[in-house]
Amino acid sequence: MNWCEVRAAIRQKYVDTYDASEADHYDTTPGHGLSTIEVESYWSDLQRVITLQPGSVVLDVGAGTGELCHVLLRVPGIKLSALEPSPAMLAKLPAKLPAVTPRSGFTDAAEDRRHFGPSEFDAIVSRQVVCSLFDPLQAFKNWHYWLKPHGLVVVIDGLFSREGWAGQGQAYVDVLPLASSQSLALTPYLLESVGFRVQAVEWMAATNATLNESGSRRYIVVASKQAEPSEVF
Numbered sequence: 260m261n262w263c264e265v266r267a268a269i270r271q272k273y274v275d276t277y278d279a280s281e282a283d284h285y286d287t288t289p290g291h292g293l294s295t296i297e298v299e300s301y302w303s304d305l306q307r308v309i310t311l312q313p314g315s316v317v318l319d320v321g322a323g324t325g326e327l328c329h330v331l332l333r334v335p336g337i338k339l340s341a342l343e344p345s346p347a348m349l350a351k352l353p354a355k356l357p358a359v360t361p362r363s364g365f366t367d368a369a370e371d372r373r374h375f376g377p378s379e380f381d382a383i384v385s386r387q388v389v390c391s392l393f394d395p396l397q398a399f400k401n402w403h404y405w406l407k408p409h410g411l412v413v414v415i416d417g418l419f420s421r422e423g424w425a426g427q428g429q430a431y432v433d434v435l436p437l438a439s440s441q442s443l444a445l446t447p448y449l450l451e452s453v454g455f456r457v458q459a460v461e462w463m464a465a466t467n468a469t470l471n472e473s474g475s476r477r478y479i480v481v482a483s484k485q486a487e488p489s490e491v492f
């Protein structure tokens with residue numbers, strides 16, 4: 260495998276997949292868009308494992324059209340940025356959530372580190388993005404760099420089956436390391452290997468109660484930045 264060529268191809272595929280048509284339908288697609296009940300469930304699951312202080316500076320990575328931003332804006336005075344590589348998805352944000360600062364870009368290559376400075380954020384949050392990353396370890400290293408000391412990384416994702424990656428997605432399964440992980444241990448293990456300290460690994464209990472039987476269960480991992488800079492970098 261030529262790593263750089265595969266990375267470039269995967270990046271282009273993502274931009275092509277999340278085109279204007281997908282962006283138009285995203286918020287009403289089950290499993291992607293959040294209904295009013297799901298927003299409440301996400302908020303309840305988040306509050307069980309983290310307390311974001313009023314005025315926190317937060318980044319939503321792979322924010323898409325801003326469905327998770329919608330939940331995070333419940334934190335009073337939050338200063339929220341959204342990093343997203345698909346121009347069509349990102350273009351939805353200003354009209355939908357004018358309080359969010361959009362930023363175009365990917366997160367999982369060494370050169371992506373330039374998107375933000377060191378120690379900018381109190382928390383970095385992602386929903387259904389870690390399973391899509393070509394290089395999760397590099398993404399976690401970038402997040403570590405962007406976080407303030409003791410800042411939090413919050414990963415929300417699902418244990419998706421190989422079959423769940425339907426259609427074009429079948430081409431992703433064998434180049435994305437976390438595409439169809441079946442263990443809750445993998446994400447916290449990788450976070451610890453780049454210097455985070457894991458604080459919580461839990462099922463999204465309220466959210467999972469809203470899924471139908473075939474829905475992949477969602478989990479949440481919270482980890483904190485301990486040291487500056489670790490020798491693993």
Ligand SMILES: C[S@@+](CC[C@H](N)C(=O)[O-])C[C@H]1O[C@@H](n2cnc3c(N)ncnc32)[C@H](O)[C@@H]1O
Nearest residue numbers: 321322323326327345365366367386387388391
């Ligand atoms: C399933 S969508 C989730 C969107 C949003 N987080 C949400 O909760 O609705 C996955 C998103 O990850 C983005 N993405 C894919 N690869 C990425 C990468 N390497 N870096 C940052 N974002 C990425 C895609 O463009 C897409 O918007």
